Structure formats: C-alpha cells, structure tokens
Amino acid sequence: MMAQEMIPGAQALLRVFEEENVDVFFGYPGGSVIPIFDALYDSSIKCVLPRHEQGGAHAADGYARATGRVGVCMATSGPGACNLVTGLATAYMDSIPMVAVTGQVRTNLVGSDSFQEADVTGITIPITKHNYLVKEPYQIERFADVVREAFYLARSGRPGPVLIDVPTDVSSGCVPWTPRNIEALDAYEVPEPPDAAAIERAAEMIAKAERPVMMIGGGVVNGNASDEIRELSAKCNLAVVHTLMAKGCFPESHELSMGMPGMHGMAYASYAIQHSDLLVVIGARFDDRITGDLSRFAPDAQVIHIDIDPAEIDKVRYANIGIACDAKTATRALIEAATARERGAWEERLITYKREHPLGYTDDDELMAPQFVVEKLHEVTGGKAIIATEVGQNQMWAAQYYGLDEPRKWCTSGGLGTMGYGHPAAIGAQFGRPGELVVDIAGDGSIQMNMQELTTGTIHKLPYKIIILNNSFLGMVRQWQDMFYDKRYSGVDLTGNPDFVKLAEAHGAVGLRCGDRDKVVETLERAMEVDDGPVMVDFVVSKEQNVFPMIPAGKSFENLIGCPMARK
Amino acid sequence: MEIERTISVLVKNRPRVLARISGLFARRGFNIDSLAVSTTESEEISRMTISTTADPPTLSQIAKQVSKLHDVVKVIDHTNRRTVERELCLIKTSVDRGQRGELIALCDVFRGDIVDIGNGTVMVQLIGDTDKIDAFVELLADYDIVEMVRSGKIVLDRGAQKE
Numbered sequence: 001m002m003a004q005e006m007i008p009g010a011q012a013l014l015r016v017f018e019e020e021n022v023d024v025f026f027g028y029p030g031g032s033v034i035p036i037f038d039a040l041y042d043s044s045i046k047c048v049l050p051r052h053e054q055g056g057a058h059a060a061d062g063y064a065r066a067t068g069r070v071g072v073c074m075a076t077s078g079p080g081a082c083n084l085v086t087g088l089a090t091a092y093m094d095s096i097p098m099v100a101v102t103g104q105v106r107t108n109l110v111g112s113d114s115f116q117e118a119d120v121t122g123i124t125i126p127i128t129k130h131n132y133l134v135k136e137p138y139q140i141e142r143f144a145d146v147v148r149e150a151f152y153l154a155r156s157g158r159p160g161p162v163l164i165d166v167p168t169d170v171s172s173g174c175v176p177w178t179p180r181n182i183e184a185l186d187a188y189e190v191p192e193p194p195d196a197a198a199i200e201r202a203a204e205m206i207a208k209a210e211r212p213v214m215m216i217g218g219g220v221v222n223g224n225a226s227d228e229i230r231e232l233s234a235k236c237n238l239a240v241v242h243t244l245m246a247k248g249c250f251p252e253s254h255e256l257s258m259g260m261p262g263m264h265g266m267a268y269a270s271y272a273i274q275h276s277d278l279l280v281v282i283g284a285r286f287d288d289r290i291t292g293d294l295s296r297f298a299p300d301a302q303v304i305h306i307d308i309d310p311a312e313i314d315k316v317r318y319a320n321i322g323i324a325c326d327a328k329t330a331t332r333a334l335i336e337a338a339t340a341r342e343r344g345a346w347e348e349r350l351i352t353y354k355r356e357h358p359l360g361y362t363d364d365d366e367l368m369a370p371q372f373v374v375e376k377l378h379e380v381t382g383g384k385a386i387i388a389t390e391v392g393q394n395q396m397w398a399a400q401y402y403g404l405d406e407p408r409k410w411c412t413s414g415g416l417g418t419m420g421y422g423h424p425a426a427i428g429a430q431f432g433r434p435g436e437l438v439v440d441i442a443g444d445g446s447i448q449m450n451m452q453e454l455t456t457g458t459i460h461k462l463p464y465k466i467i468i469l470n471n472s473f474l475g476m477v478r479q480w481q482d483m484f485y486d487k488r489y490s491g492v493d494l495t496g497n498p499d500f501v502k503l504a505e506a507h508g509a510v511g512l513r514c515g516d517r518d519k520v521v522e523t524l525e526r527a528m529e530v531d532d533g534p535v536m537v538d539f540v541v542s543k544e545q546n547v548f549p550m551i552p553a554g555k556s557f558e559n560l561i562g563c564p565m566a567r568k
Numbered sequence: 569m570e571i572e573r574t575i576s577v578l579v580k581n582r583p584r585v586l587a588r589i590s591g592l593f594a595r596r597g598f599n600i601d602s603l604a605v606s607t608t609e610s611e612e613i614s615r616m617t618i619s620t621t622a623d624p625p626t627l628s629q630i631a632k633q634v635s636k637l638h639d640v641v642k643v644i645d646h647t648n649r650r651t652v653e654r655e656l657c658l659i660k661t662s663v664d665r666g667q668r669g670e671l672i673a674l675c676d677v678f679r680g681d682i683v684d685i686g687n688g689t690v691m692v693q694l695i696g697d698t699d700k701i702d703a704f705v706e707l708l709a710d711y712d713i714v715e716m717v718r719s720g721k722i723v724l725d726r727g728a729q730k731e
Contacts, residue, residue, distance in 0.1 A: 121584065125591055130638040136583065153638065188638055311632035314625060 006174040009134075009143055009166065010039035013101065015177070016147040017045055022072050024048060024063070024431050026056035030076020031116060032103030035172035048431065048460065051452035053080050055424040057087020058450070061096050062425030065411045066386055067432035068224065070097045070154050077103040078116030081165070082123070086418055088161045089127040093415025094245060095222060097159035099150050100128075104167040107135050120165050129153055129160030134170050143175040149182045157190040158309040159222055191308055194325040194333050202280070202304045202321050203337035206236055209278035211346045213258070213301075214238045216327075218245030218414070219283015219308060223327030226250070226407045229282065232335050237343040239350050241269045243284050244414045248404035253383075258350060262290040264396040267549050267562055268354040273298050274557040282306045283327040286316035287415070288553075296556035306330045359400055360563040365542040368517040370394070370469040373539045374401035374441065377467060380524040385437040388412070388426035390446030391419045393475035396547045398441040420449025423466060427453055430462045437528070438464040444497050445474045447536075454507035457534035465527050466536040468500055471543045479546045500538035509533055515540035570623050572601065574653070574723050577616040577634055578608070578642040585639045589616060592637065598622065598630050602655075602698075604720035613641060617722045650726040653697045656719040658683070659705070660691045662712040671711065678704045689714060697721075 007015075013036060017025070024046040029037045040047055050056035053075040060071030071091075075081050081102035091098045104110065105117045110133075121133040130153050132139065132146050139146055150162040206212055216229055226249040233240050233256060240250040241258045250257055259266035261273050273279065279301045284290070291297040294316065305312070305319035306327060313322035323330050363369040374397050377385075387402055388411040389395040395412055404410060411429055413421040426440040440447075447468055457464060474492040481489050504511030510530050514523040514537065527535040548563045579585045586605060593600050602619040620630060627647075635643050663671055668690060675682060675692055678700065684691035694704055698721055705716070 122587065125584075125588055126595055133583070189635075309636070311629065311636055315629060 004176040004178070007177050008035065008039065009140075009171040009173060009175045010036040012144045012175050012177055013147055013166070013171065014039050014043050014045060016144055016151070017072070019148070019180075020070065020151045022070075025072035025074060026050050026059045026428070027074030028053045028056055028076065028080055030080045030103060032077040032105060032168045033074060033080075033101075033171070035168060036074065036101070036103070036166075047074075048456065050424065051455050052450065053083035054086055054420070055427075055450050055453040055456065057084045057098075057100065058090065058418075058421050058424035059428035059431070059453075059456075060098050060100075061087060061091045061421075062388060062411045062428030063432040064091070064096050064098055064428075065221075065425070066408055066429035068408060069432070070099055070151055071428060072099050072101070074101045075103070076116065077105055077120070078118045081120040082118055085123060085127065088124055088163065090413045090416045090418045090421055091161040092127045092129070094413065095159050095218060096161065097154040098161035099154050100161060100163045102163060102165050103171070104133065104165045106169045107167045108169075110135060110167065120163070124163050127161070128163050129158075131163040131165065133165040135167060140170055140175055142178060142181075143170065144178050145180070145182050148180055152182060153188070157188070191310060191324040191326070194306075194323050194330045196333075198321050198323050199330070199333045199337045202323070202334060203339070205278055205302065205304060205321065206238075206280065207339050207341060211276045212236070212238055212278040212280060213272045213276040214240045214280040214282065215243070215261070215273065215284055216240060216246040216249055216282050217243040217284025219327045220246050220249045221283075221407050223283060223308065224407075225283070225327035225331050228328055228331035228335060232331055232338070235335055236338050236341040237347055238280065238341075239272055239347055241272055243287070243290055244399055244412060246284070247399060247410040247412075249407045251405035252403035253405055255351060256347065258354065260399055262287075263292065263551050263553070264400070264547050264549065266354075266359060266400070267357045267560060268350065270549075270551065270557045270560060271353050271357070272350050273301070276301045278302050278304070280304045281319075282331060283308070285312045291316070292551050293554055293556040296558070357562065361545065361548070362564045363542075365545075367515065367540060367542040368520070369545055370471065370539070370541040371397050371401050371545070372517065373467065373469060373520055373541060374398060376520045377439065377441070377524060378402050380521060380528065381437060381439065385409070385439045386411070386429050386433060388422040388429060388438065388440040390422040390440070390442045391417045392443050392446060393479065393545070393547050394441050394443040394446070394469050396476075397469065400547075402441070419446035423447060423450045424453045426464045426466070427457055427462060430464045431460075440464065440466045442466055442468045443475060444468055444470040444472060444494055444500075447500075448498075451503065454504065454509050454534055454536070458508035461532050462534060463531045464534055466534065468536065468538050469541050470497070470500070470538050471541050471545065472497060473543060475545075476547070478544070482544070482546065483550075484552070500536055504534075504536035510535040511538070512536070513538040513540065570621050571627075572619060572621045573627055573645070573647045574617060574619045574721060575631060575634075575646065576644040576723060577618060577640060578644070579614050579616060580639045580641060581607070581612050581614045582639055585614070586616070588637055588639060589618075589634065592633060593620075593630075596629070596633060598626065602720040604722050606722070617720065619721050644725070646723050646725065651723050652726060653721060653723045654695060655698055655701055655721045657694045657701045657705070658691060658717050659694070659708060659713060660684075660689050660715040661708060662688055662714050663690050664688065667711065674707060680704065
C-alpha cells in the first residue's frame with residue numbers, strides 16, 4: 001500500500017474547492033481561519049472579502065441562484081460564524097445550494113467557552129441541510145471526503161446550505177489526502193424516477209380536466225425544468241401561475257402566463273387557481289403566502305403534486321396524486337404520457353379575465369409612484385436584467401412590474417423574507433454572471449441593512465445598479481398599520497435617512513437622485529452607462545403607496561382587495 | 569384522530585445525532601411521549617424508539633421529516649405490525665413492615681421483582697408492555713411512591729412465522 005499523502009487541512013479544503021470548480025467564494029478572515037487564508041495565498045481560487053459576514057453569505061446565495069452552482073462562503077469562529085446565520089436561514093428556506101466553512105477553536109478547547117467560541121453546529125442544525133464539526137478522528141481522517149460530501153449534499157436532492165466547522169488545529173495540522181470516496185452516503189436517498197403508473201394517472205387527469213392550471217415553484221428553478229414546463233404547457237395548453245420563487249421559469253409575457261398568485265399576487269392568478277378543477281403543482285410547497293386560508297384555497301381542485309422532497313407531498317394540501325421526483329424528470333415523463341389538449345373556453349376565460357383585471361396603480365400624488373419606476377426600469381432594460389430584491393413593498397413591486405421571461409434572473413428571499421438580502425445577492429450574481437446587467441430593487445429601509453457591501457462592489461468594479469424606491473418609510477409595515485391598525489404608524493418613519501447620493505460617493509460608487517417622473521428614464525439610462533462600478537439611484541417616490549392587489553393574511557380570494565384603477 | 573404510535577429510528581452513531589432528532593420534533597411541534605436510545609447489533613448504528621401521539625397526516629410527516637436527516641439510516645413504523653414491546657420500571661415505595669407482605673403479593677401477580685429493601689422503603693422492578701406498567705403504577709397509588717423511573721418503550725418486530 002502506498003503511503004498516504006499528508007497535507008494541511010487548509011490545503012485539502014482548497015483542493016476540494018478546485019475539484020468542485022469553485023472559481024470564487026466570499027470569505028472573511030479571523031483568528032481561527034488564518035491557516036485557510038494562508039493556504040489561499042498560494043491558490044488560484046478567488047476569495048472576495050465582503051465587509052460583513054452576512055454580506056458574504058447572501059453573496060454566495062445570489063451567486064448560486066444566478067448560476068445554479070454551489071455558492072461558497074467562509075467566516076471565522078464565534079461572531080463570524082454567527083453572522084452567517086441569517087444568510088444560511090435564507091438559503092435554507094429557499095432550498096439554495098451553499099457550502100459555508102467556518103473556523104472553530106482548537107479541538108482541545110471546544111466546549112470550554114474559549115475565546116471566539118460558539119457552538120455553531122448546534123446553532124445551525126435547524127437552518128442547514130446538514131452540518132459537520134470536524135473534531136473526531138474518524139472525520140479528520142476523511143476530511144477531504146467530508147468537504148466533498150458537503151458539496152454533494154448541498155446540490156443534490158432538495159438543495160440547501162451545508163456547513164463545515166473546522167477547528168484551527170485541523171486546518172493547520174495535517175490530514176490524509178484521500179481520493180474521492182463518498183459512498184458512505186448510503187443513508188441519503190434522492191427520489192427515484194417517477195412512478196410510471198402515477199404519471200399515467202396524472203396524464204389522464206389532465207386530459208379529463210375542464211379547468212386545469214399549472215402552478216410552478218422554486219423546484220423548477222433548482223431542477224432546471226423551465227424548458228419542460230414550457231413544453232408541457234404548449235402540449236396541453238395549460239395556463240401557468242408561478243410562485244415568487246419561480247419567476248421567469250415560464251415567460252411572463254406569454255399569453256397563458258397567469259402571473260403570481262398569493263397575498264400580493266395578480267388577481268387573475270388567484271382567479272385561475274380559485275376556479276380550477278385541477279392544479280398541477282410542480283416544485284411548489286403551498287406556502288401560506290400563496291394559499292391564505294387553506295380551507296378556502298382552490299376548493300374545487302384536485303391536486304397533482306410533483307416535488308423532489310417527499311415530505312412536501314401532503315404536508316399542507318392533500319395531493320390526489322403525489323410524485324416524489326425532480327421537476328425535470330417528472331415533467332418530461334408527463335409530457336410523454338400526456339395527450340395533446342386543445343385550448344378551450346377555460347383558457348379563453350382566463351385570458352379575458354387577465355385582460356380585464358390588469359395590475360394598476362394611482363399616480364396622482366405630487367411624488368411619483370414607485371411602481372412607475374419599476375415599469376420604466378423594465379422598459380429601459382428590455383426586461384433582460386438579473387433582478388435582486390430586498391424585502392417588503394420593493395420586493396412585491398419588483399415581482400409585479402418587472403416581468404421576466406427567463407429563469408435564474410431572480411434573486412429574492414422568498415421564504416425567510418430577509419431585509420438586506422438583495423444588495424449582497426446582486427454582488428454574488430454579478431460575480432457569477434460578469435457580463436450581464438444586475439439590478440437590486442431596494443427600499444430605503446432594507447438597503448441600509450447591508451450598505452457596507454458597496455465597498456466590495458467598488459473595489460471589484462462591479463457595474464450592478466441599486467434602485468432605491470425611497471418613500472421614507474418601512475413601507476410594508478406602514479401599509480399594514482394603515483390598513484389593519486387604524487393608521488397608527490409605529491416604528492416605521494425613516495425620516496432622517498442618510499443622503500444616499502453622498503453615501504454612494506463616499507463608498508467610491510456613483511450616486512444619482514431623481515424625484516421627477518419626467519427624468520426617470522433619463523436617470524436610468526445614465527445609470528446604465530456606468531460600467532466600472534456600482535451605481536446607486538435614490539428615487540424619491542410617493543410616501544404612502546400601498547401594494548395591491550392584496551389578500552389579507554389568513555383570508556382567501558373572495559377577500560381580495562384589487563388594484564386602484566390606473567389613471568395613465 | 570390522534571393515535572399513539574411507535575417508530576424506531578436507526579441512526580448513525582455520531583455526536584449530536586440525538587439533538588438533531590429531538591430538535592426536529594421540537595421545532596415542528598411533534599410530541600414525544602417516550603424516547604429510548606441504545607446501541608444495536610452494529611457498532612456504527614444507534615436505535616431510537618420514539619412513541620408519539622398524533623393524527624395520521626402528522627404521523628406521516630414525522631416519518632418523512634425524520635427520514636430526511638442525513639444521519640438517519642432507516643425509519644421503521646411499527647403501526648399494524650406484530651411486535652414485542654417492553655418497558656422497564658423502577659418504583660421506590662414507602663411501606664411499613666405491615667404492608668410489605670401485601671406489596672410482595674401484588675408484585676407476584678405482575679411478575680415484578682423486589683430489588684431493594686431499605687429503611688422504610690421497598691423498590692420494585694417491573695418489566696412489561698406499557699399498559700401493564702400503567703396498570704401496576706395505578707395499583708400502587710394506595711402506597712406512597714417515593715421515586716419512580718421508566719426506561720421508555722422499546723420495540724422490535726417479531727420474526728417471520730412458518731407458512
């Protein structure tokens with residue numbers, strides 16, 4: 001037997017990064033990860049230094065969403081690792097493949113409350129798909145495989161973040177460099193090919209349905225199944241609604257796209273679901289923001305539910321047919337089993353309803369409507385930009401008014417609803433897709449949560465744009481206080497915001513401001529011209545615009561508050 | 569309709585695996601009525617026997633969610649299977665000399681053992697299924713129970729029968 005090659009743990013880590021084709025990761029150093037940063041000194045892998053570990057985690061997430069590859073971030077022990085927590089929870093809720101490497105105190109100090117020690121594997125159990133503390137001999141001996149396994153787990157099955165906690169003496173000490181051997185994953189099962197009989201029955205149900213609607217979710221993005229969704233819709237003339245996560249998987253400009261349902265979804269999307277007799281649900285999980293009152297959600301519909309995670313089937317809504325399989329394979333099988341179906345009265349009814357109940361807003365305030373800015377952004381960019389969003393009203397207006405025709409152009413914190421996500425996610429997306437236009441649609445509240453990353457953008461000359469819809473309020477909470485709390489505005493007034501133009505300039509970025517309807521296009525065009533660094537545009541908009549339509553929490557389609565009629 | 573049912577979870581014998589399982593039950597709001605953890609025929613595998621009370625959809629969710637944990641090798645649902653189910657109980661009662669004979673007779677009926685006699689106390693060990701132990705504990709209500717501990721239920725499926 002050949003002598004086992006022994007190399008420092010830090011080197012083994014980076015060698016596996018190379019095997020996994022990691023071209024860039026987001027890492028913040030600190031005492032316990034110095035050995036890894038030392039090994040990086042001799043490595044060709046690019047490490048981007050965010051200005052806060054949270055920014056690094058969201059950047060890895062944005063990179064993953066925009067590219068489909070595993071995003072990687074790194075932080076030191078204790079506070080550094082704790083700062084990753086929001087980013088991990090965000091990625092976990094949206095099933096985003098990520099590997100986070102954290103430093104840990106020396107193995108002999110673990111558990112002794114030593115300096116910068118935190119029980120990071122304990123803290124992150126509920127927000128990671130799996131995690132490792134590399135402390136026991138059996139793990140140290142197969143450290144290379146632990147890292148490989150982390151990547152494998154992150155991207156396979158239902159993707160998610162995986163954390164590896166590496167004590168300093170493991171990264172600086174020697175570990176055996178072992179060839180890839182991760183069959184130890186015997187307990188981990190990725191769902192099999194779809195049950196042929198279930199696919200046959202699903203095809204029959206589609207053929208017999210009078211009012212079928214397809215509802216697609218984030219599983220279609222993760223499963224790279226957009227082409228199959230289009231094909232199935234074309235063959236069976238199925239109208240398609242998409243959840244927030246699946247934006248772009250079915251072209252929003254398509255006649256049969258019924259938009260996004262749910263709390264702030266389009267009225268026609270909710271209408272389609274509510275009157276359907278068959279929901280073909282692919283890669284979506286019946287989130288409460290979609291269903292509202294579950295007992296009144298799609299009351300007449302039978303459900304075909306395809307999801308890679310068997311635990312999602314029957315979790316919220318009973319499925320008449322449940323198929324645990326990845327979206328691409330299952331949809332492909334369904335296309336082959338299905339008989340072509342003509343477009344009928346139901347589809348005509350939906351198209352008519354959509355035409356008669358469009359999105360709309362009033363724009364009669366002295367200050368312009370925020371929706372107007374998003375509409376113009378769509379115009380100026382031809383609907384081709386990769387969009388990141390913050391969370392709140394800005395996110396919903398982006399979802400409503402920035403129609404997308406392609407997948408992986410949408411980075412938004414859907415499940416967790418993390419303010420401060422969009423800006424670092426835009427940075428991650430820009431690293432992943434350097435030649436393309438990336439825009440963060442932001443509010444004046446959430447942009448301040450990860451403002452520090454402008455420096456990261458400037459240093460790396462990243463030409464992404466931040467569009468602040470500045471209404472001097474925490475708008476979504478203000479809207480709820482307006483509608484459900486007698487306008488008792490509490491804790492939402494952002495008067496006293498910093499000067500965003502100066503703030504951009506202080507970071508070395510370009511800052512622009514526009515409060516005039518007639519100058520929106522011109523301002524956006526100026527922003528697009530900058531190609532050597534970030535641009536932050538402060539759009540001063542109407543202060544008290546609400547997001548409509550709205551189905552209040554826990555209510556159903558009958559309680560939908562429609563859009564005010566557009567006066568344009 | 570809520571029913572009680574028992575699952576066995578075979579897990580890799582690794583640090584923190586109990587925290588992963590119990591944390592999952594806690595954060596998803598599943599009940600644990602009883603939990604027993606032990607080694608098995610394989611050094612690498614531990615066995616958790618978990619009893620829970622829930623309605624059928626929740627029970628199915630529990631099994632599916634537990635199965636997703638990377639350290640879980642297998643989930644065995646014992647519902648509607650032929651099983652052997654046991655629990656061990658130790659009960660320390662306060663009895664005076666006059667009551668001892670009566671208590672020993674009671675133990676005989678339940679096939680319990682007296683395992684310790686102290687100054688004014690008698691400790692009984694009882695092995696059986698949960699119902700039997702419940703019944704015994706109920707009878708002992710007439711005595712003063714000083715301390716009691718139950719091991720939690722353990723279950724194995726019975727072997728195959730001849731055709």
